[in-house]
Amino acid sequence: MEVERFSSIFGQYTPEQSTMSTCNAPSLFSDTCNSVAGNVGTSAQLFILLLNTIVNAKCSFIGKNDFPTNVAETLQDGDEFDFIVLGAGSAGSAVASRLAEANPQWKVLLVEAGSYPSIDSQIPGFFAMIQGGDHDWQYKPRPSKEACLGFKDGQCRWPRGKVLGGTSVLNAMIYVRGHAADYDGWEAAGNKNWSHDKVLPYFLRAEGHVAKDKQDEQKHGFEGPLTTSRYHSDSDLRDVLIHASQELENKGLGRDEHGYGLYEAPSTIVDGRRCSTGKAYLTREEHKNTKNLVIATDTEAIKLLFNMESNSVQGIPRVTGVTLNVAGKIVNVKSKTEVVVSGGALNSPKLLIQSGIGDKNTIQSLGIPLTAHVPGVGKNLQDHLCSFGVIVEMDERNPKIDPIDEMYKYLKRNDGNFAGIGITNMVWFINSDQNAKKTQPDLQLHFWEFPKGEHANVDLVGHVLGLNDRSTQSLHELIDRKRFMIILITLLYPKSIGRLEFPSKTTANDGLVNMDIIHQYLTDEEDMNVMIKGIDFVRRIVETKEFKKVNASFAKFDTVNCEDKEHASNDYWKCNFRNFASTLYHPVGTCSMGSDVNQGAVVDDELRVHGVQGLRVMDASVMPKIVGGNTNAPAIMIGEKGADMIRIAHMA
Known part of the structure; x- marks a missing residue:
């Protein structure tokens, strides 16, 4: 995988060598030219320029001396x-x-x-690669009969940050505050000064938002240390989603997370770099x-x-x-x-x-x-349950991406695919029950695109999520045929509440205790019912005229334990969720x-x-x-x- 080649280049470079203010990286172009008395052809010069760009780009990443x-x-x-x-x-x-x-x-x-x-943790497009490495505590909950059945040993993975910046170094950099009613509910439960009006100043205080229009200026803070900004993915699916939203809800791209609809969320990204805390x-x-x-x-x-x-x-x-x-x-x-x-x-x-x-x-x-x-x-362990098995296949429309070109573009100009997270910053808040008069959404959709033939991406997602070999292989077979998009249906207010258990001390006599994570996913029937209603909305998306233009349909792939279920039926989706629903990395x-x-x-x-x-x-x-x-x-x-x-x- 070409991205891994670049990651390994960065991996040879320790943070101690980097500062934000100065950089003494040698000029590979000058050194090499001197060694051959200037007799370098055009191709060699371009290659040396690429290497020189890589070396000098390291100077713009934070390192030990910046802390x-x-x-x-x-x-x-x-x-x-x-x-x-x-x-x-x-x-x-x-x-x-x-x-x-x-x-x-x-x-x-x-x-x-x-x-x-x-360094690689600071490149937005590498965010999935960081999970499971040295920056991650690599927690795994106790196996369950209710969920995560398509994962190795029946265990989903819970990445948690073990690094300066914590999980803000591992996450997808999506900046969403939550809904006003969430905080009003905290205060109504007896927590004084935690209403939305009381917490809003602290959101604003944190934010150093890079605004693109007056609408942004009215909703964000601009003097804070945490840089947030909006970027637009180059994928054609961004426009497809926007037009589908217009068709379904008679409105286009929203800028406000308070309410329903498609929303292009700000990201904690500055100049093509992750802005962790x-x-x-x-x-x-x-x-x-x-x-x-x-x-x-x-x-x-x-x-x-x-x-x-x-x-x-x-x-x-x-x-x-x-x-x-x-x-x-x-x-x-x-x-x-x-x-x-x-x-x-x-x-x-x-x-x-x-x-x-x-x-x-x-x-x-x-x-x-x-x-x-x-x-x-x-006690009171809550998490956003998220489905990774709702997959929509479609025609390829984007030109094939050359990771070498993309990496050079990133290192030279801080833009391109590695400067963002694709269409994953597009989130869609929905009401699972269209007939109920709810004040806030109970489901959130995320979108993750996989170009046709990109087997390295499938290996990556299989590794990051911890899918078992059979599940990963079925995705390889799928990506051989079609481009696909995972639509992550996320349960915002789960009724299935987990807990932590502490069964024993460690054997190392170090004062630490062993901890078991009991997630309890889908043990409350109402959670499954809401997820199924989310499928109904996704079906409406897939059936829009805009998605029909790219010949979109629910993908058929090998789903463990679901062979006897009619594809795309409610029974199938219930089985699918028990296999592929897992954490969105939001335990609280x-x-x-x-x-x-x-x-x-x-x-x-x-x-x-x-x-x-x-x-x-x-x-x-x-x-x-x-x-x-x-x-x-x-x-x-x-x-x-x-x-x-x-x-x-x-x-x-």
């Missing part, structure tokens, strides 16, 4: 900070940056189990000047430390620091003010359990001293926000962990109910709002 000082190797027992933030992901990077910005006198330590983002928040110039924000990479938090006596309300433990594993070295660092846990919906509850915070029966069974009985830790809710511990709340509406002092959780795990759209933007908002809560509390 705050890394103190991992110098950390010692007793080192003290005003704030310690655990996890440099979508929320954690924002939290640490904003705390350091709020008061130059505050010393902030940001801890990350992973390292610096690689690691890049957006941690490489800011002010952090290089003030020096009050430091990081510790390749460093895993083992447990939180508490004091029941000094500086504590009687009987309520107060966090005093964190035990860290720094490349095998155990270090205890202190926090003078607060510790913020931002490990995400899987690692945040895991750390709480390791620290004795959770259901007392679970804690006691693990032999861990009980710090606080908070039974909701690890496992440290749910609320006022009542006995009702499953883990943090209050100030994101303070119930039953302890000086400890907050700030990431997607605090969502009491999942939002109706991609979760990266809301996670960043939570980080922005949470950091402001701390600023107000300690600078009043």
